Amino acid sequence: MSDRWYEKAVIYCADIDTFADSNGDGVGDIRGMIGRLDYLARLGITCLWLNPVHPTPNRDDGYDVADFYNVDPRLGSLGDFTELVHQARDRGIRVIIDLVVNHTSDQHPWFQSARSSPDSPYRDWYVWSQAQPEDRHQGMVFPGEQAETWTYDRTAKLWYYHRFYKFQPDLNIKNPEVREEIKKICAFWLQLGVSGFRMDAVPFIIEETEPGNPNSPKDMEFLSELRQHIQWRQGDAVLLAEANVEPEQLKDFFGDAGGSANRIHMLFDFMLNGRLMLALARGNPEAIIDALRDTPKLPDGGQWATFLRNHDEVDLSRLTAEQRNEVFAQFGPDENMQLYGRGIRRRLAPMLGGDRRRIELAYALQFSLRGTPVLRYGEELGMGDDLTQDGRDAIRTPMQWNMAPNGGFSTAPAGQLVRPVITGGEYGYEKVNATLQRHDTRSLLSWFERMIRTLREAPEVGSGSCAHVDVPAPSGLLVHRADDVTGTMVFLHNLAPEDGVVDLSSLFPEADFPNDVLADQEYAEPGKLDKLAVAGYGYRWIRLCRKP
Numbered sequence: 001m002s003d004r005w006y007e008k009a010v011i012y013c014a015d016i017d018t019f020a021d022s023n024g025d026g027v028g029d030i031r032g033m034i035g036r037l038d039y040l041a042r043l044g045i046t047c048l049w050l051n052p053v054h055p056t057p058n059r060d061d062g063y064d065v066a067d068f069y070n071v072d073p074r075l076g077s078l079g080d081f082t083e084l085v086h087q088a089r090d091r092g093i094r095v096i097i098d099l100v101v102n103h104t105s106d107q108h109p110w111f112q113s114a115r116s117s118p119d120s121p122y123r124d125w126y127v128w129s130q131a132q133p134e135d136r137h138q139g140m141v142f143p144g145e146q147a148e149t150w151t152y153d154r155t156a157k158l159w160y161y162h163r164f165y166k167f168q169p170d171l172n173i174k175n176p177e178v179r180e181e182i183k184k185i186c187a188f189w190l191q192l193g194v195s196g197f198r199m200d201a202v203p204f205i206i207e208e209t210e211p212g213n214p215n216s217p218k219d220m221e222f223l224s225e226l227r228q229h230i231q232w233r234q235g236d237a238v239l240l241a242e243a244n245v246e247p248e249q250l251k252d253f254f255g256d257a258g259g260s261a262n263r264i265h266m267l268f269d270f271m272l273n274g275r276l277m278l279a280l281a282r283g284n285p286e287a288i289i290d291a292l293r294d295t296p297k298l299p300d301g302g303q304w305a306t307f308l309r310n311h312d313e314v315d316l317s318r319l320t321a322e323q324r325n326e327v328f329a330q331f332g333p334d335e336n337m338q339l340y341g342r343g344i345r346r347r348l349a350p351m352l353g354g355d356r357r358r359i360e361l362a363y364a365l366q367f368s369l370r371g372t373p374v375l376r377y378g379e380e381l382g383m384g385d386d387l388t389q390d391g392r393d394a395i396r397t398p399m400q401w402n403m404a405p406n407g408g409f410s411t412a413p414a415g416q417l418v419r420p421v422i423t424g425g426e427y428g429y430e431k432v433n434a435t436l437q438r439h440d441t442r443s444l445l446s447w448f449e450r451m452i453r454t455l456r457e458a459p460e461v462g463s464g465s466c467a468h469v470d471v472p473a474p475s476g477l478l479v480h481r482a483d484d485v486t487g488t489m490v491f492l493h494n495l496a497p498e499d500g501v502v503d504l505s506s507l508f509p510e511a512d513f514p515n516d517v518l519a520d521q522e523y524a525e526p527g528k529l530d531k532l533a534v535a536g537y538g539y540r541w542i543r544l545c546r547k548p
């Protein structure tokens with residue numbers, strides 16, 4: 001069995017500033033996070049992914065970095081950070097951090113120096129154009145919030161490139177000094193004890209931008225270089241990349257044409273994410289089956305990271321317009337729920353109408369599909385969203401801990417909080433919080449704890465193979481299996497409201513005392529697998545055989 005830790009990990013994504021505030025200033029901080037590590041350990045997660053921790057003007061939730069070698073003073077100090085890494089490790093939890101090196105904040109001293117003079121040593125660290133680039137209104141990532149990708153800087157008297165907001169100038173990857181600096185940043189944080197990086201915007205990092213060319217070349221070799229560098233510094237460090245690209249381009253991010261896995265270890269599976277949403281919206285698993293079939297085979301050591309919700313909008317851009325509209329109709333019918341014409345700015349529980357059966361079903365499905373599951377903070381409680389907040393902030397409200405004012409997130413006056421806590425109604429902290437759910441063995445939180453524990457006993461899921469089991473089955477039912485040298489698991493997930501039955505006896509006649517290890521309810525023993533019932537929106541995880 002593989003001993004690559006990331007294949008068996010459960011990753012939990014949290015933003016320190018909305019997680020737990022230890023000093024009552026209204027902003028979550030590292031000490032607050034340390035105080036909640038026992039909660040995370042009990043939940044069963046094994047890797048904590050922290051959204052950007054660096055000093056920042058905070059105009060894009062920290063994705064506008066002003067100093068790569070420090071933590072934002074609002075969150076604490078570097079000393080606090082190393083304490084967090086140490087305390088987490090003590091509880092069997094690794095820490096990875098966001099590495100945002102496609103761009104810096106326009107307040108970063110490098111950019112300030114670069115724009116100030118043609119002689120600045122940092123001038124060539126950014127991407128400039130003397131002439132107004134013809135493609136300046138193309139390639140925006142945030143349509144509606146961003147009008148262009150080139151902006152004129154009156155100090156430099158030049159146009160600068162920014163794939164994202166105009167306060168995020170892109171770094172120039174063609175410059176060897178920039179490449180060296182990125183490696184130095186990685187080495188610095190590895191030295192402080194992190195286990196790797198969630199690399200932001202990877203397809204744009206490697207873009208060798210040419211003004212006027214919306215399809216500038218990409219330097220994939222930089223990924224091999226970076227991988228080699230971090231692996232030398234720390235053998236088991238990983239790169240987990242955000243690369244939402246066409247399926248045929250994906251394999252190049254994992255490794256070079258020789259088929260080796262010498263670039264990114266793990267990629268978020270955006271394709272599967274869109275298809276999962278479509279399948280849930282339709283109550284029919286066909287879209288997932290297509291995704292399993294169409295996914296390129298990964299080189300050994302390459303791994304998918306699966307997710308349902310992250311800190312951004314649900315990105316449906318890989319679906320057709322018609323499919324996207326189906327998902328909008330089910331999960332984001334109001335214009336106010338939609339974002340950038342391609343996505344939905346809601347959390348999963350409200351998207352599924354707060355229906356507990358469907359929430360469990362969705363997460364049981366995500367966690368049992370191939371790859372490493374990634375969970376966004378608060379999803380384990382079924383937290384809601386706040387559509388009065390701008391854009392993606394709707395799903396970035398503070399963690400709801402208990403019944404105390406501000407949901408126990410902070411003792412500061414409500415008006416001073418980094419973002420308002422959701423209060424009142426079905427998703428307010430008064431009804432949805434960690435403490436209430438911790439005391440209730442039937443709560444969603446208790447279910448997540450159970451589900452993650454069960455997953456840990458099924459290493460086939462993360463490390464083994466995953467395949468659709470093609471048998472006659474009711475239209476809402478997905479049957480898939482995971483196999484490894486450790487054994488075999490079979491999974492039934494019913495995406496439709498109607499009950500169903502499936503016969504798997506001819507496929508697995510040798511099943512060795514099959515038994516349900518997780519299910520939405522008590523079912524009759526699987527027996528010979530010939531009459532496997534699954535309730536509407538129900539699921540069964542069945543162990544077929546276990547090898548020592």
Ligand code: NOJ
Nearest residue numbers: 060063100164200201312
């Ligand atoms: C992708 C991140 O997920 C998003 O939150 C951010 O705004 C952009 N990259 C820019 O860094």
